[in-house]
Amino acid sequence: MEMDHRPRKACDLCYTRKLKCNGQQPRCSNCIVYARECTHTVQSRKSKPKTRCNGGNNTTRADEVQNLRARVQELETQLTQNPIKDNSHQSAGNHNNAGSSMILPPLQQALPMIEMFLNKLNSVLPLFHAGTFLRLVGECYSRTPRQRDPVAWAAINVVLALTCQQISSPDGDGDIGARADHTTEYLNRAQSVISDVMLGETRLLNIQTLVGMVMVLQSAHDPTQALILIAATIRLAHKMGLQNRITSAHLDHEERRQHTHVFWLVYILDKDLSLRAQQPSIQLDDDIDLDLPHSLPADDESDGDAPGVIATADGNARMNYFLARVQLANIEGGVYDCIFSTRAAKRSPEERLAAANSVLEALEKWQAEIPSEFGGAAVITSITNDSTSLGLFCVLHSISLRCMTLINRAHAWNDEWLPIGWATLVHQARDFMILFERAWSAEIWFRWIVSCPYVSSMMVLVTNNLRNLLHHRIQLDSQLVDKALQWLKAGAEETQREDVRILRDICVDIVQRVERKRAAPILGVCPRILL
Template identity: 55%
Template sequence: MSRVTLLADVQLLQIIALEPYLIDRGDLLREAQYTYLRRVEEAPMEPRRPRKACDLCYTRRIKCDRQEPRCSNCVTYAVDCTHTAVSRKKKHKAQRDSGAEGTEDIQSLQAKVQRLETELAQLRGQAWVGNQAQKLRKTTTTAQVEDGRAEDPDHTRGLLTLPPLQQGMAMVGVFLNTLNSVLPLFHADTLLRLVGECYALHPRQRDPVIWAAINVVFALANQQVPKEIRDGVSSHQSDETTEYLNKAQSVISDIILGEARLINVQTLVGMVMVLQTAHNLKPSLILISATMRLVHQLGLHNHVASSHLDPVQRRQHTRVFWLAYILDKDLSLRAQQPSFQLDDDIDVELPSSWPMTTDDNDNTAGIVVTVDRTARMNYFLARVKLAKIEGHIYDCLYSTRALNQSLEERRTARENMTTAIYEWQASIPPEFGAAVVILNTRDKPEHKGFFFVLHSSSLQCMTLINRAHAWDGQWVSGLRDHSRGIQPLKLPPG
């Protein structure tokens, strides 16, 4: 074979040598193997012809006169005149003509080899990235175990386990009689049906979203039950709450990225309810953003999206929206960050306590009654109205647009917000005022926590409205006069 052919075969052998890395490129590998074998089999065998020149003349490339017994050159150099050296192969005309074609073949094979080397480098890079990712996962898992935040091993094995049925139903009862009675996240009958169906299934057959929703219910129930009195301070079952919350968060991708259903939004709202009590608001802020996106995807903020549902389902959609709205506005003001829901983009009715059907037993959700049954209050509706005020406070006093307003515009906005707070406080029945609510609801000790949140939120609003600012001329002049001893310091108008 010619030098061109041998060089091409070298390139083919390089391709074949990459076989372990070309599992997905079998077509190119087979082509290279076939080409190489065909060239070997079809290589022409040149016939050996007797040479006229002797070995000396042939080696030194000089003309041989072929004298016998020795040519003149052999006589001159005093060597034997022999004819045993191997002759050089002569390139045939056909091979010379195919030189250009061989060059093209080499260039084509070189391009293929270069392309394969590039793909091989990419495969090696991907393998390196995969190894690093695996190491990172191992490191993260180890850190979570050391920090006490390891993922639930049952879920890792695909088992969506639940506590014993008796224990689970007890926690569901606590949830329905405490938190859900004033902030109706679930329709009671619907929740009991979901719990029963989930317990009836094998752990591997359970719907991960429903399983997460039940764990969120367990976490919220544990928050409502005091664990014990230690050193005179009541501590809640934070360990159990965290355990159930971690289980629900282990399937967070199914909740957010799966099929959009009302149960998905209810689960996320429940998670935010658990997380909002922490000092670090970042987790709850992230979850409320995903929650509001699902709310908008389902159209819970518009009555048209639920107009085809029966009255009970339609009311539950409305309740879930307003719960998400409360959390959105409350977290927005606490974190001094914009909320997600625009008030101008809401077209649903406010929470109502009127029965939807003759056999409706869920119409009292959100209603709180005094111990003597002489006064009642729609706690849920009061929270919604306060959330609206919280949203207006941020928009009118702390948003970027508000910070660019004139001093007179900001003063007017502050006065309007103060008036709104006063009107809201006046709408609260006196039996449920901050001074007497614990006494008037002593038959429901769990309600004192809800009213504490209600009244402390209103005080927070008043504080944020009336706190001193450099742009408040009245406050600045009053502080200046007080520091100079001209007049006593005046308290804020709220």
């Protein structure tokens, strides 16, 4: 193989192990850790031409994991020979001795969880660059709790929290309570150093850590914590200029991609939480000058391995989920502006109608661009045995349905609106209820994100049954409504919330009215008397 005689900064150890060399003299930090001589005798080789294959990204990630395992094994051997006298068993909440409390679970426990996060969730919503994060893990585990960077330690805990919360265990671990407890434990650890994350030196890692915290907190019934944290996150993102391509022009290609990915995740969370809470979002669309995810070069990756891309089980269809979420977040901003903003209240009826039609047109265009294989009910069979992706699509379609019902003001008694787009809304509501039923389990993390669209879907089907007692899907729709009522009953018993119980009673009453109206022709009774 032809040699390249250009000077190389990395020493032999760092070069052969693919570690980051700081060039420190007389020995770099990695040579000190591994107790090696710091030499520069191995010549650099010309890099191989880049190949575009489906498995390239997975192979690189596997190499990173293998290197990390080898590195940590050597470190563990050294630590065994030279034990460190340090009390690392203190609670993460001990703020009086924060340095010694920065403990982490054993690597053999943490690494499989990190791999699951990178392969399942991070590959769709790219919060971290896999190789960069694995190197961060290796560096953090190579230090004692007192020596660890608080922000890096918090980032690892956030990833562990996201894994426990949003990714089902491959061995089918059904201990729901333990998973929830572990999620809370890891999140509390990360939040114990939140002052370092928010007020320390502003780096991309700080923002990534905060974004991860918001991703965990967004699933709460009360989104207040997530709303407060996303506001602070956006301010730090603005401080770094993530919303503007000019501020990252001096960075290398991979760093620019990371900056762009993180900003769009911030944007998605901001618009999602804004519409759920009916509060103004922080990020203005006019202040953004960035490429959308699909416009970003993909390096060595093929379309199937590019960040954000999800493929069907047979590989015949794929879509960029990350891009779809960004575009839908933009529509969510339009829905808020059209319905809940102060400006909307000051518009004339004609202006409000024009704004609503504009947002509805954008939403319908977005829905039309989703491949049929990833539609509400179809996605159940197209991505079989992938509960993580199924949950992500359940969230996607719930947001779409929320936007549709809000923008159309889908109330059962609006006779002027019902004939216009009613059939489309009924179809989407039915598909979403089928998807929800398949994705639902007691351990899902997104229950409070999708519950309102689910109840709205039930009301749409009930209203449709009330309007048309003879439509050909009434049997299926009635079954879906019955299951939704059972779900509401269980929710009322679990939460002991009065508003949930009242909602269930109202829904039961409406369903009973529909059943009486359906029975009226058989009994020979006037339907109006029964209602």
